[in-house]
Amino acid sequence: MNGKAFQIEKQDNVAIALSELQPGLVNIIGAQCKELEISMRISEGHKFALYDIKAGTAIIKYGVCIGVATRDIVAGTWVHLDCMKSLFDERSSHLDAVTGKPKDIKYE
Amino acid sequence: MDLQEITWKAFYRKDGKKGIRNKILVIYTVECASFVAKEIVSKAEEPEVEVIGFSGCTDNAYAIRLLIALIRHPNVGAVLVVGLGCEYVQPEWLADVAREAGKPAVWFYIQEQGGTKKSILLGIQLVKKLKDRLQSPKTVSMGFQDLVVGAECGGSDYTSGLAGNVVVGHFFDALVDAGGTAVFEEIVEAIGLVGLLTRRAATQKAEQEIASTYEKALEYCKAVRQYSVSPGNFAGGLSTIEEKSMGAVIKSGSRPIQGVLKVGAPPARHGLWLLDTTPDPHWMQFGITNPNDNEGIMDLISCGAHLVFLVTGRGNVVGSAVAPVIKITGNSRTYLSLQDDIDFDAGQVLSGQCSQEALVQQLFTMVGNVAAGSYTKSEMLGHKEYFIPYKYQEKDVVMRPCKL
Known part of the structure; x- marks a missing residue:
């Protein structure tokens, strides 16, 4: 069986992987308890969509908006820099999604 | 657990505050006095004697407010201030702040004591005397x-x-x-x-x-x-x-x-x-x-x-x-x-x-x-970290005409 994921508030549309998750069924705990099929590998501490999320709509975690979707996101897939952006920090959505390293600057 | 029913014995300060520790602070007023202050604390070998200080010679208002607030802190029972002798930050004034809060306080200048060795010896004696004065502290619930x-x-x-x-x-x-x-x-x-x-x-x-x-x-x-x-x-x-x-x-x-x-x-x-x-x-x-x-x-x-x-x-x-x-x-x-x-x-x-x-x-x-x-x-x-930098900060919140 896959590891668990944590959903903080009922209205959240993302959950957080409590350990590295493999494609397949995941146990969601926290604000609601249910099982969800995820379609890709999710690293520990990363988020995945609990529902389909349309481009331009809010990503909700802790019951608040933590950014907006930059494209349609399918339930059970990874939610990170390449499919969402901050409403404040315009730089962060241009960073490498896996390492977080800047791609908008060259050292010489 | 009924929180209202839980009490413990605390140290009563003359300004009415209650502290959970009874510390002696050794404070240096410029980097030039920091070695002596740190040596006094390490040679005093008392767990509740500890050093803090500000490295700058100029009396940065934020840093001075921080030092004063720490002197007035309820966990502090007594204070020794160690200065070099030519800095802007005044050890005597800091000792006055402590006394006004009802805490035993002493200070000296290294230049007036004849250097490192004599200052450290004096400092150790002063800390012992302060310790004696904290021997039977008044406690309060x-x-x-x-x-x-x-x-x-x-x-x-x-x-x-x-x-x-x-x-x-x-x-x-x-x-x-x-x-x-x-x-x-x-x-x-x-x-x-x-x-x-x-x-x-x-x-x-x-x-x-x-x-x-x-x-x-x-x-x-x-x-x-x-x-x-x-x-x-x-x-x-x-x-x-x-x-x-x-x-x-x-x-x-x-x-x-x-x-x-x-x-x-x-x-x-x-x-x-x-x-x-x-x-x-x-x-x-x-x-x-x-x-x-x-x-x-x-x-x-x-x-x-x-x-x-x-x-x-x-x-x-x-x-x-x-x-x-x-x-x-x-x-x-x-x-x-x-x-x-x-x-x-x-x-x-x-x-x-x-x-x-x-x-x-x-x-x-x-x-x-x-x-x-x-x-x-x-x-x-034995961790006793402290950090008091130069910083510019107003004493009160600066109100802005914001759209709420």
Whole structure:
């Protein structure tokens, strides 16, 4: 069986992987308890969509908006820099999604 | 657990405050006096004698306010101030501040004592005399309604927002309900959440203070194009500053915010307060936000926090001068690997070993014990960090004409 994921508030549309998750069924705990099929590998501490999320709509975690979707996101897939952006920090959505390293600057 | 019924014996100060430790502070007033001050403390070999100081020769107003606030801190029983003899910062005036608060205080200049050796010998004798005067302290009953607790987070990972800061938030709610006082900080980590904070303002003045302080922090971040979030945070799964902010702000719990405190300012009444540690605008850009965790801890203690929570995900080992630090992690792996250093494992709630309610009870038990005199892990190891930098900060919140 896959590891668990944590959903903080009922209205959240993302959950957080409590350990590295493999494609397949995941146990969601926290604000609601249910099982969800995820379609890709999710690293520990990363988020995945609990529902389909349309481009331009809010990503909700802790019951608040933590950014907006930059494209349609399918339930059970990874939610990170390449499919969402901050409403404040315009730089962060241009960073490498896996390492977080800047791609908008060259050292010489 | 009925919080009103829990009491412990505290140290009574002549200004009416109650302290949970009875410390002697040895304070240097310039870097040139720091070696002598540190030698006095290390040769005195007393666990409750500790050194703090300011390195600059110029009397930076922020740093002086910090020193004065630490001298007046209820955990401090007596003070020795060591100066070189030609600096702007006046050891005699600092000793006067201590005496006005009813605390035994002495001072000297190294230049007038004939140098290093004689100054260290004199300092050790003076510390012994101060220790004798603290021998039979007046004690008084203290409870959670008298307690001021500060909270900050550092080295955060995804568990901080899920468990570490969450248990602190619940603790703060219960502490405030019991009549106690809680202080949280890191306004630069509240970017994106101004509405959430102003909605919790207890008064109209508090609402304006929060909005003005937020506006200042946002302008700072925009100006330097740098938000309080880094590649390591992104690699760990955080996607935006708003997400990181929420994980940090959750440690404030849910009670009304009474207002914004500047560094060194005591809370005017019980309840929950937001501490602003960011520099105020100044043509020299004096000071940076968040240079390290101990700066934040020192700022919280300067507002009268008897003890401070440091919430960490990746782990930290620090303690502090003046007040005990209780280190909390939401990451059980970090707790296991740093067990000699970290006091509290909030990760139990993520593994399902423990309910949120039971975890908060555990934390209250630990805080009650530490307030009654039990050492935290960093106290046991002898950690006494302090950090007093040059910074430009106004004494009061500068109100801005903001659109709320």
